[in-house]
Amino acid sequence: MTRPIELLRQSRKEELWQMCCGFLNLSLEQFMTIQNRLLLEQIELLKNSELGRRLMHGVMPETVEEFRQQVPLTTYTDYLPELVQKNEDVLPAKPTMWVHTVGRIGEYNFKWVPLPERFLCEFERVAGGIGLLASCNSQGDFLMKEHLKTLATMASRDYGSGIVAYLMQQALGFDLLPCDMAEMTFQERVEAGFAEALSRGLDAFGGLPSILAYVGEMFRQGAIRVDTRFLLSHPRAFACFLKGLIKSKLARRSLLPKDLWSAKVVVGGGADSAVFREKVEELWGRKPLEIYGATEGGVYATQTWDREGMTFIPNLNFFEFIPEREWFKWQLDHSYRPKTILLDEVKAGEKYEIVLTNFHGGIMTRYRIGDVIEITSLRNEKLNIDIPQMVFHSRADDLIDIAGLGRLTEKVIGEAVENTGIPYVDWVARKEIVGSKPVLHLYPELEAGYIASEESLATAIREQFKKLDRKYRSNFYRLIGDMETVLDLTPVQVTLLPRGAFSSYVARRQSEGASLESLRLPHVNPSEDVLSLLMTPRVEVEAVPATEAERAAA
Template sequence: MKFEDKLKMQQYDRLWQEYCGFLDLDIDSYMQIQYRLMLEQISLWSESELGKQMLKGKQPKTIDEFRKSVPLTTYIDYADVLLQKKGDMLPDQPIIWIQTTWEGGKHPIKLAPYTKSMLETYRNNVLACLMLSTSTEKGKFNVRATDKFLYALAPLPYATGLFPLALNDEISIEFLPPVKEAVKMSFGERNKKGFKLGLRKGIDFFFGLGSVAYYVSLSLSSMGRDQSKASGSSTGGSSKSLFRYSPSMLLRFALAKYRCKKEGRDLKPKDLFKLKGFMCAGTDNHCYKDDLEDLWGIRPMELFAGTEPSCIGTETWTRNGMYFFPDTCFYEFIPEDEMNKSLDDSSYQPKTYLMNEVVPGEKYEIAISVLKGGAFVRYRVGDVYRCVGLESSEDKTRIPRFQYVDRIPTIIDIAGFTRISEHSIRSVVELSGLAIENWIAVKEYNKNNRPLLHMYVEMNLESLVSSAISKEILREHLGVYFKYVDHDYKDLKHILGMDPLEITILKCGTFEEYKRQTGKTLRHINPSSYEIMELLRIEQQDFRVTRGRGV
């Protein structure tokens, strides 16, 4: 029986238990599910050609043996098989292949296979997210087959393209604009069409990257102001160019205008639409959640989904931490100090802990083994979480919950769009031809709490003598090459209107002096805030500049 059929029969308790029942598990019951499914996956994976190739003759029978036999993996360990779509080498036959960026400027794309069982699990967990996004307490949700969903998702072959397909298998929710039309439209065209249809039919759900959702929300506010003016004009000329107003729409605009005028503020989406559920995913959601809540009148529920791991976690009605679904992946957690050791020494194998061993307050890099015939085992996704608790009196849960922190320190992800690495920036610096002697790059946040890429650079002494180079010139010049090397970086400007690059030019010799005084070499990507403060302190000192310096 489909989800929609159970809704029509008002089997609400059954639906809650079926899709959100994992929230009632204690940690022992949770781990029983993890162990059972992982043992099944070990059997499947070990018998596959991919597994045999990576195990090199070993035959682990238990989870402990498996963790000792298989080192932590990254995409490079799978690339030769997956990029050629060698499905016959995998634990189960893929039904669909999902695509994402691997690393801008170095590798083009990553491909991830999804089996039939993986897609079934994804569908069930997406439905759980849909229910929880409308929930105000345990057991209560508000989903109907007649609901309308604003489309703000990247289409297939990207992972978010699975979302409408999974829902449409179970419930007749209408996407605005329809998915078949939306995938053929530009980003701006989808916004306008979705707004137009939303005014006619209403909008019940909204889901997107936090940064994209914010940009779309501002666009809707702007379109709403334009149409509000048009609806109130005597000629109505501009309104005819979009659609003919119904009495209910005119009333909605009139009430919105009155409310905004009374409160002395601009029009916001919440003045025109009343969302039941609001979901966001991706990095930097903490930068946008408060503003999105103000714009829509409902706080977004954060979920976590990725190309390789699928949909793995969701917040609940408290919006206070994500819970990982026990049937999507087998989870291992690398403590922050172990993560840093392995990033500094690629030969070092960090220790990992299981879900029943995490400690509140600690940050962890996650490693996943995809269940239900997935290809990835002990796979370092590149994401860092903080455990915020082992149980919750608010949610009445007895399993750990997590807060998404960011990508691992060697990657700078801006608003969910980029994967900027040391290699990416080296390529940009070399292609630019600028006489940059030394540099570090740090992810920071501006006064409006928006993410940015801050480069601290030291120019060649001779170049400074021969020409006047300002940070504005550097910013403009480097920005061109970032867009050339990393197409996702270009989308920040094209889609979100963001230009995240900031430049600080340091005095010649600062990096050499830092090394002399501290005895350490700075990591090029995301050194600690303490190290940056020390670098800036040293830069203010009066020291002798020597030739032939370098870090």
């Protein structure tokens, strides 16, 4: 099978574009044909797999419709213990490698996901396409060049985010800086990479936008040191540094990475992409190409050279969508089985929870990854792309990822609130963007008679998160550095709910005929409808006896 790097080395530009980015020319009908064909192939692989049969509850669907009607939706717990034990005997195809991301505290430390050879081959082409799109200018012309110097700001390849960078390197022949990263901390790796980039140049970088912003801010603040002796012994590095310094002085500001290099390829992906996108451009001089994906299925969608909405990718996963109203029903009653629709049924302006099934021998089957996306338009009119466009909206489950805090579950948030010793009735929490920065916004109802300011509560809860991280190690950002200080983050905010908020909510749900099982309120990531009900003050009407005159008039 021909690989992208072979076409690149042979200067077969049109064939390389068609291999990696040809999906942009598909009609929606052609997109769905590919989806249905690959799903039918995957169903047969699942039927011959022990874990696949268990996930399908023993049914043997023959069509896409039967698959969607008969096979239940899944979450990662449905794949335990096989995936965390890396049991390859029960899988549809033997994995070439395993990748992982952070798991759930108290249940499993990591989510491990197998990647079969055929899946990786298709994934490499997608990763190559991302690199090509990231290098495009405003007219869509892409860079046809091997050995682009790339700053190593991404995770290692056994992480879900790192595998994209690894496969992009394999597809397009990027050179990583520093050359030797063995046994280096993140800070050491970045400093060594900057030093090499001063001598050799810097063409590309990528990773979580919050980390890209953090690295740029560290450089601005002088936390990334450039050794004077190194500069004096490397004339090219000295010239590069001096040129950048002059540029920053003329602009009357601190030295920024963009003063030293003109990056040609910048890729970013993650829940905070939209939040830190402008900051990355300010520091590095180029807006990142945003991609959407996760460990469980690779890359699901990507921006193109207009840097607007993201276009779905047809050949790695089968996509289903839970409409917002169906998701809301499920949130109120977890025994409810939400209905799904397909990509050719979505509507512009609507929000959906995304559900995926891996192709090419992967194992994730009708898997709820826990994300809500918004369909911004049914096609990209500007570039004539006939595939619905999307943006990431929010999490749909009880996981909150906050730069500076880490990945928090209901268990960790609840323990932090409890450990403050503050008397409360109940609470809900969700991730919000406040002043262009991500925060964990906690909404507690305090017990009657207890008075405290929202600021003091936020400080007390933040301190408890710091203590709990020593216990649970949920804040993986600490491996990067003090993002909270460098990026000037205030990651916890508190808004007090009115007295009786939760009892009023329960009373209202009961008046609507809700069952006892569905009265439990989701603590994490409540919907706008739920939060608005809680925020509405309870109105108590005092009964006043009618006067004689009023009774006579009646």
